[in-house]
Structures are given as structure tokens and as C-alpha cells.
Amino acid sequence: MELEQLKGVGKASVEKLNQLGIHEVTDLLFHLPLRYEDKTRITDIADAQGFQYAQIEGFITKSYVTQGNRPILVVEVADDSSSIQLKFFNFYYSQKLKMKQDLRIRAYGEVRWGMQGKEIIHPEFELSPKSKLADSLTAIYPKTEGLSQKLIQKALIQSMALLSKGELQLSELLPAQWLSSQDLPTLEEALIQVHTPAPDTNLTALINNQHPGQQRLKVEEMLAHFLALHQVKSQAQSHPAPELPITAQQAKSLTDKLPFTLTGAQQRVVAEIHKDMAGQLPMQRLVQGDVGSGKTVVAAMAIQAALSHGKQSVMMAPTEILAEQHYLGLQEFFEPEHIAFLSGSIKGKARETVLEQIATTAQVVIGTHALFQQDVIYRDLALVVVDEQHRFGVHQRLALKQKGADKGEVPHNLIMTATPIPRTLAQVAYANLDISVIDELPPGRKAINTVLISNDKMPQLAERIIKACSAGEQAYWVCTLIEESENLRAKAAEDTYQELQDWFPDIKIGLVHGRLKGDEKKQIMAEFKANQIQLLVATTVIEVGVDVPNASLMVIDNAERLGLSQLHQLRGRVGRGNRQSHCVLMYQGPLSQNAQTRLQTMRNSNDGFEIARQDLKLRGPGEILGTQQKGSMAFRLSDPEKDAELFETARALADMMLKKHPENCKKLTQRWHRTGQELAKV
Known part of the structure; x- marks a missing residue:
């Protein structure tokens, strides 16, 4: 069924929906909520909890605009239990005029504690409310610029109505016996539970993606993923390869x-x-x-x-x-x-x-x-x-x-x-x-000693570098920069190179960055490997592959700017020989909580797999695998780490489906096309 057949969905909206991978009405049903809002009931103001969302209703007791650099419209609302302030930082003059004393108002938003007690910043509101309370929890969906939340919600409501009337057909592709054995709902039941959850639904389970309806959809999403990868493998092995036995x-x-x-x-x-x-x-x-x-x-x-x-x-x-x-x-x-x-x-x-x-x-x-x-x-x-x-x-x-x-x-x-x-x-x-x-390092390799120091400890670090170079050792100084521009990276490295020459007039210093010509890079790296250069200033171009066993000290400047994986790769450029090696992570305070976690992880562990586990928690699978732009790991509900047990279930189900229900396998990958069809191209 075409998207234009839905009320309120015009040509411009269709183009925006297409950007989200939604090309027909059935696709809408698999555009799954990010979170939920509970507008099925009114909460007494006294019972509204801080840092939780609530819908309150009462009478306006006072409204006024604060004086100061940034005027704020404050609307005080009371019910029989208590009072609360609604605050609007961006408001129209007409909005101020409408907020009249004794007028009834219904508002929804996150309750916080302010100077004057409970408050909600920029709530959704309705004056003299006449609309009925919602029959189910309100789903909030992923959207793109130019596409409103209300349009997606209305389109989904129409799609769900078509499904319940039987005007929209969805095939159940999982075996009924298997679903029953797993105590999981049917596809139609799962979609109803996820898009229009009943007021008595376990909201905690929904928020944590653990509701039975979500579990049912996760299994099918994961199943489509494994079937798509099986298709990739089958395609790759559909042609013979040369037999190359080795004695x-x-x-x-x-x-x-x-x-x-x-x-x-x-x-x-x-x-x-x-x-x-x-x-x-x-x-x-x-x-x-x-x-x-x-x-x-x-x-x-x-x-x-x-x-x-x-x-x-x-x-x-x-x-x-x-x-x-x-x-x-x-x-x-x-x-x-x-x-x-x-x-x-x-x-x-x-x-x-x-x-x-x-x-x-x-x-x-x-x-x-x-x-x-x-x-x-x-x-x-x-x-x-x-x-x-x-x-x-x-x-x-x-x-x-x-x-x-x-x-x-x-x-x-x-x-x-x-x-x-x-x-x-x-x-x-x-x-x-x-x-x-x-999973084994060559014998004799010593664990790299990793230390954290702030930028203002440069004098102590300078002594350490002079001592190492005087003893015949070599060092890296890695420059980092937030911007992706190669020109800016090169400039930052050149500036650092000049500064370090002032710090170390007696040390032979080299410079390598992405803007150098291939022959120049090759020459500098050859000189560094031959110990003709003692300190190499570099951008992250040396992240992988450079092997200089005599280099035993690495300084990573502004280390807080890099991810765990990149820090670990860079650190691996030292410790290639028999010497005890050191990695200094220099940082500019104050550090965010995330940056603190990254740097502490680096200090505490040399184990790449442990670091990868921490990286997964911090960044998510898409970034680690380099698939963020392709979307091939952009699961809508599933999480490879949190749902590890469910992934095993889906893997076993994939094997069973391929043997007993091959006719449904292709249909499943097509249904979850954002995962399946993308993966099938890899």
C-alpha cells in the first residue's frame, strides 16, 4: 500500500519517510519507537516525582514574565494536592496573554526541582482541555529534519487501524510451534504491544526493551540479520576458488x-x-x-x-x-x-x-x-x-x-x-x-606501562624524554586534533614540532603527517627506524603498522580527544622490542566522565579484548566496526552485548529456518531491509 494513501501524508512527507527507509505502509509498522510517554492519566502534582515525566492538570493561579537578561514566562498551576511552575524560555506575546488566572490547563513534561519547588521547563500544554486522555502509552519515534513527530504518530495510528481491520496483510514468517515454545506473541500482537501499549503495560520493561512484544521483534530482526549474512556467504561461495594445498x-x-x-x-x-x-x-x-x-x-x-x-x-x-x-x-x-x-x-x-x-x-x-x-x-x-x-x-x-x-x-x-x-x-x-x-603475544614482550599526566606537567615529561633519548632509546610524540581536516592536522603537528625543538635543542626531531608526499614520509620513517631521528612528531597516521623496536616511549598529546580503540592502536607502536616501554597520555582538564573512563581503562589494562569491551559500552557496535555510515549494524531494537543470549537463540533459529522453512528466509531479510539488504551487499 502506497504511503500517499494515508491521510496527511503528502509528496514532501513521503520523501522524508523514504530517508528513514520507509517506502510503503508496511515499512511504517517496523519503524519502532525510541521511547514512550504516559498521557493515559493525570498525576496529582504532589505525587509527581523529580526527573520523571508526568501529566498534570490544574488551575492557573498566577502568570508573569521575569525581568532580566533573558525574560522567562512563568505560569503557576495548582490542583487540590499542591502547586508547580511551568516555565517557558521561548514564548510569544500572545501565549502570555492566554495564560489567564483561574483558567484550567493540562501539561506534560519532565518534573524538576527549582528554586521555588517543582517545575516543568517547556511542557506540552492544552488550555481548557477538552480532549480525552490517551487510550495507550504514546510512542515517540526516530525522525528526520522536516518530518514532525505528530505526522509519524498519525501515520502509524492509521497503519495500525488498517492492520487490525485486515486491510493490511502481514505474513507470520516464524513457525507457530516455535513461538509457542518460546512463549512469544505473534507478529501482529507484538506490533500492537509496541506501537500502542495498553495503560497497564509494564513501562519499565518497555523502557529497557525487555517487553515480550519487543523480544519477539528483536528475535525476528536478529534472525533477518543472520539470514542476510548466510546469503552473503552463500553468494561468496557460489563460485569455486583455486585449490591451494601446501605441503x-x-x-x-x-x-x-x-x-x-x-x-x-x-x-x-x-x-x-x-x-x-x-x-x-x-x-x-x-x-x-x-x-x-x-x-x-x-x-x-x-x-x-x-x-x-x-x-x-x-x-x-x-x-x-x-x-x-x-x-x-x-x-x-x-x-x-x-x-x-x-x-x-x-x-x-x-x-x-x-x-x-x-x-x-x-x-x-x-x-x-x-x-x-x-x-x-x-x-x-x-x-x-x-x-x-x-x-x-x-x-x-x-x-x-x-x-x-x-x-x-x-x-x-x-x-x-x-x-x-x-x-x-x-x-x-x-x-x-x-x-x-x-590470542597470544610473542614471548618476552613486556606490558607497556601507561601513565596519565595533565598538560601542565610538561617539565617533568621533558626530563623523561631527555633521559630516554640519552640512553639510546627513541620516542613518539603524537598530535591529535578534533577536526578531520588534514591541513589542520598538519598545522598542529608543525606547531608542536617547532615547540619541541625549543624544549629539546640537543635531540634530533622528525615530523611526519598526512600532507607529506610519499617519498618524504618514507624517508623520515626510514631515518627513524635507523635511529637517525630520536623523537618523531606525528599525527595519527602512525596509528597502525609502524614497527620500530627501539622506540620505547610514546606521548599522546590531548589523549582525551581519542577513542579507546585508537589509543590502544597508537600505544601498540611501542613495546615492539625487549625494553620496558612507556605510554604517556597527556590530557587537558577538566575531563568529561566519558573521557575519564577511557583514560582510566587505558591505564589499567593492556588487554585489547578488555579494552574493546569497554569501547563497546562507550561507543556502540556501529562505530567500532566502521559501519556507522552504512547502517549494517544499525539494529532498531537489538543490542549485541545486552541481548547476547537472544542472539544465540536467533542464530539457532536461523539454522532451523534454512533447513525447514527456506521459503520464508528471503521474505524475512526483505522485511527488515535496512539491516538485511545492506548486509547482503557486503
């Missing part, structure tokens, strides 16, 4: 080159990867490991399996610095003349030479997003390794995978991330992938 001797030829022994976790993950690559189906594996756990070596072992069959591998990284780090690192394992490097900064004849190499002799290709551009032709691509995949868009990842699909086979796909993701969230977000975890 023990071939694997040993690579490990023999290592100056260390692989950890047990690395050996386990490598075995899982090699097993995948030996099969006919394309590998779809996520390897997550904390900073410094040795993911690059694991990737090299995967590349070795492809090389043993004469096939090409490609590794894509989100930044040029990280890509160059991989390029240098993999030269320790493979012949440099068989490794090609391509980034956006390589132009002209140099680029033509690299493209020729990729199309003919290159065995391993490393680079940035430049790797999937149209003119890049691969000879025989069999393995795609994507590092920090959440930094790439959906279409970028797909474009690279499709590069190897022109011979009837698709490449194996290995994703690596140093962003530890809590188990529950990983299972929800990456249900289409097999997950491996490198």
Missing part, C-alpha cells in the same frame, strides 16, 4: 627464515587458513589479533600457499604508511624482485612499470585502494588479504575481490584486524566469516 616442507621453508618460533596461537590460525585454502570453496576468514600479536607472519604463511602453486596474492592496507610497512616486512620472506607496490602517489611512467609487473611477473602485490582501480590487471590472482578491512567501503572490498574472478574462479579472502572485537559482537557482525583469533 609441510613448503610451509617449513618459510618458517625456517624466521628469527623466532611461531606462537601456538599463530600455528593454530595458520593451520586453519591452510585448510581453507586447500578446499574448493573460497576462504572467507577474519583473523583478529591484538597489536603486536604477529598477524603479518600469518598473512605471509597464507601467501606462501598461493606462491607454491604459482598464483598471485595481493595485500591491501588503508594507509600508505601501513602498506609500505607490509611491503618492507614481506621482503624478509619473499624475493624482493617478485613483490610489487602500488599506491595512489605512484604516477606516470613509474605507475606504468608497476602495472606491467602486476600483469606479468609479480607474485605478491601490496598497496592501498589503488590496487582495485580499473587499469590494474592481475596475472592470476588467488588470494586477497585485506588489513583493517573496516576502513574500506563495501564497494572497495568487492572491487578487489572481483579482480580475480575473471577466470571462473574467485580468490580466497583473508581479512586481518588489530581491532579486537568482543566475541559476541564478532559473531553477530561477521557471521558470514570464519573467525580466527591470535
